[in-house]
Amino acid sequence: MSESSGGSWRSLVTTERYMLRSEQAGGAMTFSTTFDFLGNVDVDVFEQAVRTVIADHPLLGCVFESSPSGLVWRSVSTSNVFRHRREMRLPGRHPTPIEPLDLSAASGVRVELISTDDGRWRVDAHYHHGCVDGQGAMRFLRDVFVVYAAIIDGHSFALRVSSEGLQDRGLFAVPPGERPIGIVEGMRNLWTTVRGKNARFPPMEDGDANGLAGSHVVELMVDSGLDAKARALAERGYTLNDLALAATFLVLAGTELCSQEDRYLSILNPVDLRSWGDRRLPAANRIGLAFLRRRHSNCCSARELLESVTNQMKYVRRRGVAAELMKGVSLVENVPGLLAFIERTKRFVPTATLTSMTNLRLGRRYGMTQDEQGWRLGGALVENSSGFAPLPAGVPLAIAIIDCVGPLSITMRGCNRHFNEESLHSLARRWRMELEVLCQQYE
Numbered sequence: 001m002s003e004s005s006g007g008s009w010r011s012l013v014t015t016e017r018y019m020l021r022s023e024q025a026g027g028a029m030t031f032s033t034t035f036d037f038l039g040n041v042d043v044d045v046f047e048q049a050v051r052t053v054i055a056d057h058p059l060l061g062c063v064f065e066s067s068p069s070g071l072v073w074r075s076v077s078t079s080n081v082f083r084h085r086r087e088m089r090l091p092g093r094h095p096t097p098i099e100p101l102d103l104s105a106a107s108g109v110r111v112e113l114i115s116t117d118d119g120r121w122r123v124d125a126h127y128h129h130g131c132v133d134g135q136g137a138m139r140f141l142r143d144v145f146v147v148y149a150a151i152i153d154g155h156s157f158a159l160r161v162s163s164e165g166l167q168d169r170g171l172f173a174v175p176p177g178e179r180p181i182g183i184v185e186g187m188r189n190l191w192t193t194v195r196g197k198n199a200r201f202p203p204m205e206d207g208d209a210n211g212l213a214g215s216h217v218v219e220l221m222v223d224s225g226l227d228a229k230a231r232a233l234a235e236r237g238y239t240l241n242d243l244a245l246a247a248t249f250l251v252l253a254g255t256e257l258c259s260q261e262d263r264y265l266s267i268l269n270p271v272d273l274r275s276w277g278d279r280r281l282p283a284a285n286r287i288g289l290a291f292l293r294r295r296h297s298n299c300c301s302a303r304e305l306l307e308s309v310t311n312q313m314k315y316v317r318r319r320g321v322a323a324e325l326m327k328g329v330s331l332v333e334n335v336p337g338l339l340a341f342i343e344r345t346k347r348f349v350p351t352a353t354l355t356s357m358t359n360l361r362l363g364r365r366y367g368m369t370q371d372e373q374g375w376r377l378g379g380a381l382v383e384n385s386s387g388f389a390p391l392p393a394g395v396p397l398a399i400a401i402i403d404c405v406g407p408l409s410i411t412m413r414g415c416n417r418h419f420n421e422e423s424l425h426s427l428a429r430r431w432r433m434e435l436e437v438l439c440q441q442y443e
Contacts, residue, residue: 009163012064012071013170014330015285019130020064020071020103025343025393028215028415029129030100033137033357033387034093034122035405039380041121042152043084043113049147050082050111056161057140057283059131060109073131076107083112090120093386094217094411096421101128108132109140109283121380129285129390134357135272136283142366145377149367152378165281170330172273172288172323181319189321190328193291194347199263201351201396201418202256214416217388219409220428222435227407229439236442238306240408241356242313243438244401245269245292246306248354250434251427253299264293266350268392269313271322288322291350302434303441346394355389358403375405388413399431 012020023029054060061081062073091114101108108128115121123144127137143159150157174180181189222230234240245267252265269290278286292312299305316322325348332338342348362368362382368375375382385404388411392398396418400411410431414424 009058009166009169010062010073011069012073013285014326014333015170015287016064016130017071017333018326018329019285021343022393023103023130027393027395028098028100028391030098030126031129031134031137031355031388031390032098032124032126033134033141033385034124035141035385036090036093036120036122036383037377037380038120038383039376039378040119041113041115041380042378043115045151045378046113046123046144046148047082047084049144049151051078052147053140053143053159054078054081054109056143056159056163057136058163059166060127060140060283061107062131063104063106064130065104078107081107081109081111083110085112085114087114087116089116089118090114090122093122093124094219094388096216097214098217098388099126101126103128103130109137111144120383131285132283133270133272133285133287134355134387134389135274136281136286138357138360139281140283146365146367149378160280161282162280163282165278166284169281169284169286170326172320172326173275175318175320178319181321181324185319186324189324192293196293197263198266198293198346198349199252199351203417204420204423215391215413216416216419216421216424217411217413218421218424218428219386219411220425220432222408222410222432224407226432226436226439229443230408230435233439233442238310239313240358240401240403241269241354242306242310243435244354244356244399244410245313246302246309246438247431247434248352248399249292249294249299249305249309250302250437251431252351253294253296254430254434255427261296264295264351265299266291266293266352268350268353268395270353270355271316273320273323288320289325290316290322291325291348302438306438306441349392349394351395352397352399353389353392353395355398355400357387358401358408360402360404362404384409386411391415397427 061078108131110126112124271288273288274286362375389398389400396415398413402409412424412428
């Protein structure tokens with residue numbers, strides 16, 4: 001990538017500018033993670049943990065602003081990052097409307113601790129995608145849990161992060177053992193991404209025409225039997241992310257989008273690009289974007305669809321293809337008017353997005369201990385977890401699959417111009433059914 005190495009980490013990199021432009025174009029780039037606990041919580045200690053950890057994740061304590069050299073990060077007060085409130089019982093996990101974060105005026109993280117009269121508590125953390133991706137968000141929260149548990153247990157702690165890596169967060173190396181992607185291969189991948197048109201969800205007749213960034217979120221748990229089948233397939237080389245991609249294509253093919261057979265069903269799938277050398281990297285954006293596209297006719301056989309998705313994603317991961325979009329954006333940013341023209345064509349606006357949170361299983365590295373009931377943090381039992389993904393500009397549907405505590409769950413975030421809660425629930429149930437269909441192909 002064309003980002004310069006060795007400079008200050010305060011200059012925004014291509015990925016960060018990309019996320020901010022998406023919000024300015026009408027996207028909703030706030031996302032969340034949620035953890036529910038049963039047991040006592042020390043609110044003061046938890047607040048201390050948040051304030052201790054955020055100092056080691058400097059991007060989360062910044063706002064962006066213009067400078068003579070372009071957009072830069074400026075450190076601001078993080079005194080309002082932590083909130084605590086007490087409730088009779090835990091509220092619904094996904095508020096509507098979702099309170100956005102304004103990264104031009106306040107830092108890109110907000111941690112809310114909710115404690116109840118019946119001994120339950122929730123950590124609800126919201127992040128802005130302009131400064132951090134899902135893996136970075138979990139790194140921050142993991143450090144908070146580690147510090148909280150250490151203080152409660154009277155142990156010392158040391159956070160293994162270093163801000164030195166931030167200055168190279170926009171650089172992506174060719175995967176080990178692979179040659180760089182050349183012009184012919186790169187142009188072939190580009191043509192695969194932009195040829196034809198992408199199918200679009202039509203607006204609802206009673207949808208909110210002006211609420212382009214407003215959204216609903218619904219959640220659906222996968223029952224233990226289906227969860228076991230999906231994990232058995234994952235052990236055979238079909239990752240949970242690939243299974244979810246195939247299930248999403250099957251769902252899209254079964255909607256009213258199937259009438260747009262001259263168009264492609266398109267899914268944007270964020271891909272983590274962290275390497276072993278990034279293990280001490282603080283919270284940041286370190287992702288690439290993969291675009292998968294299929295015709296309706298390509299979704300007739302569930303087994304063939306999963307095989308093709310799995311093969312494509314193996315190629316994406318092996319060749320480092322997910323970094324190529326940002327490399328291209330970095331190049332065209334330097335040509336006046338070209339980037340704006342490309343974004344107006346909407347060639348890179350997919351039908352839906354799928355974010356996979358399937359490698360975040362809890363454990364001792366989160367400062368937790370285990371007993372016969374499950375994982376505990378400072379003596380409190382972790383009951384469940386959840387989260388929702390951002391909605392990029394022009395994308396009406398963002399799906400997230402979560403694998404942290406217990407069986408898989410999915411959340412669907414739909415723009416309220418295109419969906420209401422009832423239609424999202426229906427879509428989520430259909431997604432679960434299609435996952436079952438996929439698993440049955442291999443029984």
